[in-house]
Structures are given as C-alpha cells and as structure tokens.
Amino acid sequence: MKLKYYVLFFVLQFAISGIAQTSKDEVLFTVADDAVYVSEFLRVYNKNLNLVQDESQKDVDEYLKLFTNYKLKLKEAKAQGLHEKPSYKRELESYKKQLAKNYMTDAKVNDALVEEAYNHISNDIKANHILVRLAEDASPQDTLVAYNKIRDLRKRAVNEGFEIVRKQVHNGKTVFGEELGWFSGFRMVYKFEKVAYNTPVGEISEPFRTRFGYHIVKVFDKRKARGERTVKHIMISTKQGDTSTDAETRIKDIYTKIKQGETFEDLAKEFSDDKNSAPSGGLLKPFSSGQLSVPEFEEAAFALQNKGDISEPIKTNFGWHIIKLENAKPIGAFKELKPELEDKVKRDARSQLIEEALISKLKDKYGITNTDLSYFKTILNEDFYKRTWKLPEDFKGAAPLVKIGNKQLTNADFGDVLLSQQKRIRGTQSFDKIVEDAYNSFLNTNLKQYQEEHLEEENKDYAYILGEYRDGLLLFDLMESTIWEAAKTDSVELKAFYENNKANYFWPVRVNAEVASSANKKVINKVAKLMKKNMPTDDIKNLVNTNGEVNVIFTKDTMATTHQALPEKFNISKGVSKVYKHNSGYIVANVSEVLPKKQKPYEEVKGLVMSDYQTHKENVWLNQLKEKYKVVVNNDALKRVKAELKQ
DSSP, X not given: OHHHHHHHHHHGGGOOOOOOXXXXXXXXXXETTEXXXXXXXXXXXXXXXXXXXXXXXXXXXXXXXXXHHHHHHHHHHHHTTXXXXXXXXXXXXXXXXHHHHTTSSOHHHHHHHHHHHHHHHTEXXXXXXXXXXXXXXXXXXXXXXXXXXXXXXXXXXXXXXXXXXXXXXXXXXXXXXXXXXXXXXXXXXXXXXXXXXXSOTXXXXXXXXXXXXXXXXXXXXXXXXXXXXXXXXXXXXXXXXXXXXXXXXXXXXXXXXXXXXOOHHHHHHHHOSOTTTGGGTTBOOOEETTOSSOHHHHHHHHHOOSTTOBOOOEEXXXXXXXXXXEEEEOOOXXXXXXXXXXXXXXXXXXXXXXHHHHHHHHHHXXXXXXXXXXXXXXXXXXXXXXXXXXXXXXXXXXXXXXXXXXXXXXHHHHHHHHHHHTTTOOSOOOHHHHHHHHHHHHHHHHHHHHHHHTHHHHOHHHHHHHHHHHHHHHHHHHHIIIIIHHHHHOHHHHHHHHHHTGGGSEEOOEEEEEEEEESOHHHHHHXXXXXXXXXXXXXXXXXHSOTTOOOOEEEEEEEETTOTTSOTTOOOOSEEOOOEEETTEEEEEEEEEEEOOEEOOGGGSHHHHHHHHHHHHHHHHHHHHHHHSOEEEOHHXXXXXXXXXXX
16 A cells, blocks of 8 residues: 555646636647646646656656656546546545545634644653543443542542652552653643643642543643754664674774764764665754654763764664764744644544534534424433334434535434444433434534535635546556556566566675775774785784774675775775775775676566566557557647746
C-alpha cells in the first residue's frame, strides 16, 4: 500500500478535476475526441511548478509532454472501463470520506483548540497521578463506587501527602499511582492533558474521568518547553564479534582526536557507522524533547547550550556517540506551527469538541428543531434488553420524522436504527435514554452525510481535489494492471531484458584495504614507511599513538573508490599507496587485494532489473497509445500559453 500512495502523490501532480470547462475556453490539444483546455493546463502547471524537481519539466514543452502522456493514460483507463470496477469505486469512496473531513468542521472551535494546543506544547509539566481504573461502559453503580474512591483518595492526599498516598495505594491492577515525569501537549490523552495544564504548581486536581477511569493529578513543576535541537553525531556501533570494549575504545580515540583539534565533520565522514548521516558530517534531522526513543542521546543533546559544543562519548542501545550542537531552536511562532497543530487536533480526542460544534452549526443551517420521540419511547418493551425486540405490526413507518435540507427522513429510517441498537445495549438503561441516545446518533450521522453529499456542489476547492483523487486512483489501477503486475509476472521477458542490458549491472573495481588516517602529514608518512615494512597494525598504533594522543586511526574494509575513507582520485593498485590529502587530513592505504569489475548475477539485481524493465515497458506502451489515440496540439494556443507564463 505504501507504493500505492507514493505513486498517487506523483500522478496527482498531473491530475485535473473533471469539472466542466466553459465553452469560451480555448482548446490546447485533443486526445482522440477529448478536448483539453488552456485553463486546465495553466492551472495544473502553475499549481505544481514548485513541486517539480527536474528543472527540465518546468519548460512548457517538456511539461506538456508529461501532461499529454497523463491524458493518454487516462483515456486508456476509461476505455478499459476501469472507472466501473467495484474496487475502484470503493477506494474512491474511502478517499472521498477522508477528504471531506477536512472541509466539515467548525472553524471557531478548531482555532480555539489549536491556540490551546500551542500553549501546551510551549510549556512542559512535571506531574504524577493516581488512577482508579473503570471501564468506559461501566454501570452507574460501579461508576459511583470508583468516583467515591478517588474522592476519598484525594482527601487523604491533601491531608497525608500526595506521594505517600500514591505509593501506598498503587497495586498495578485496580489502582495505579504513577510517576509521569515531564510531558507536554499531545503526550497524554486530551482530558488528562487539559486538567494537568489547568492545575497550579503544587496543587492536586479535583477528580476527573478519562477512558481509563478516574484520576487525580498533582503538578510539581512547569517550565518553558526546551524547543528543538539540531545536532551532528559520530556513532560507533557494537558489531558482532567485537569485545565489549572495542567500540568504546574506538569512540574514545575519536574523541581524543577532536580534543587535539581535528574537525568533527571530517571525523564523522571517515569513521561514523551511521551511514545516513556520515556523508553530511554526522548531521541529523531536528528533534524536540520527548521525540526520540533514545533518552540518553536526547538528554545529552539538550545539555549542550552553545553552537559548536561537543559532548563526551555517551552510550545508548545503538552504540557509542559523540554529539555536536548545530542549532538550538526555541518553540516556533504560532503562525509557523499552526498547520501541523491543526492536523494533530483533528486526529486527537479534541476532535470530539469540533464534532459537537459542527453538529450544532448544521442543525442551525438546515433548521433542525426538537423532534417528538414519545411514540418511539412507548413502543419499546422488555424484549429490547433480550435483543429480541421487533417493530410493532401497526408501526407508523411512513410518518415523517425530520427533514434535512430536501431529504425527508421517516419513522422507518429511525426504526431500523433502533432495531440494530439493541445489539449494543448493555445493562438496563431506561427506554427514554435508549431512544434519545439512538436518535442523537441517527440525526448527527444524517446531518454529516447530507453535508458530505452536497459538499462538491458547495466547495470549489474540495471539488478540485476530489477530481484529482478520482483521476489519480484511476491511473494507478491502469499502471498496476498494464505495467507493474505484468513486469512482475513476465519472468521470461525480464530475464531477456537483463541479458540485453548486462552492461548496466556490475560490481565496480574494489579493494580489500586497510586505510590509515591522520591530521598530521609527518605521522602518516611514518605510517606509510612502517606499512611498507609489513609491520602489524597494532604495533604501528602502539608506536604512533603515544602519551594518550590518537594520531592515527585505521579502517579495514572492502572498498569501492567511492568509500568514505578513500580520496576521490585514489589509484587502485596492490600494495602501499602514496600519501593522499583527504578531507582536512591525510591517508595512506595498504591494498592487499584488487577485486576486478564483476558482472552481478541476475538473482542479485532482480529488483533493479524489474524497475528498469518497467520503465522500458512503459515507454513502449506510451508510443502505442499515441498511435491509438491521436494527439493534436493547437500551436497558436500553445504560443499564447508560453507568452503568458513568461510574463
């Protein structure tokens, strides 16, 4: 599925909505009998200009080729009837519902919650809590027992001390007394978070309920959030077969070289086992407090205060690290973080408050008034609790119940809901509550459904995006059935493609080598002489690394010329190399074996071959589509488009 969504993101760059164009639009080109208008092309080109990575695609002619290819594929998809497939319709409906959520909200409530969330992430809280566990669907009797218990515990905590009571009552089953440490917004369930932030330092909250049960929380401290850190690191992992001290010794040697004045970034490039960050001098993506799953690393990073500060070696589950602070960034401005916070609020329990505000707004919009439910309350009986209840024979199903816009809902519609509701009822709720709860759910569902059904008519942005999804999904199905699946199953053609393109799949020339690195040219010259005398590496290290100083570090590996330890113009030959300047230091390599360029077997490169074959197959297929569906470009219109885009 990840592949699917990646492809959709790409193809949607060239997708356009199916909204009809006005007759005054000028035709830019036609695919068979289908016209593509200038306005369509300009809208898509301008929309995606900043998304295009390849500069050549910003050229109008090149972009027109991509857009034409897209239209050809879309024409073929519809010709194959892929838009009628049940799976396509289901997928589109799923996207439609997900997309509609972004347009079905109450802006005022949403903005208030986003502002509150910003305040919470801008401050950290240190707190502990006591929880009396209680199921969400607990009976009124059990609920009262739990509430009375947490209320009594609060009284004890006030009189005896919160921590004393917390430790005494914790049993890990029905009562939990837990240390929470520092946390900020979105780290706890919303109800808990809100109470914690509203409780003054040193105070104990009143009892409150979450989905876990009843809590009281004591807030010990509050502080401004620590913001974000950007760091570089050098990592030495503990490899299989190493002794427990090998990695530690190596990281301490590197740390000594840093203290001796060698460049952190160059050492990271040459020695760090984090291959993702090593090429950039150990640079990691920015992170905030609580974001990493490596607390030791996080605490060491946040302990660094000034740009350029370097930590001592620290140990984590990944190995040993040295950390250098690149940037300490405080919490961003509200305007900067607002889009991210809006997304989090919609996925958080806060969304329930937005939902309630939306329903109230829709009731006003569609003129919904209180509905008389007395008839339904009279037709329920004890069978409902047994899940055997049925609508009476004289049920007034055709009678109107409530009207939403131009959609009339009847007693029969709500009667069906009540029939299904009895399967969910637990305990013996009153008939009045059963009917009222069921009706509220029924009404809310129908209000949102009615708005969603008419959203495309009311909201142009929603209509455009839905159109893009509609065409993007269609194109994905076409590519999957025509190119991707065919390439996977056509093993004979795949093997033939490999045989015809063997020159593209080989191992480059590599060496088995031991590389010595030093910031001091005299030292590396000395090492080179000792290498030529076949002195063992450990003896060289003992001779050169004296008085606690690390003057040389050795790296032993099978290396291509692109290996981080080798300079760009390294001469591949057996024996001890000349001394090279590399990064801000010098290296010499002792090459024990030169491995010649070697053909990669088919089984080793099958995935890469398949990718190349798919590209080849798609190009051949596109040429066939151009023959099947004639493309005619209106050159006069194209000239006017180019002139407009140059303005």
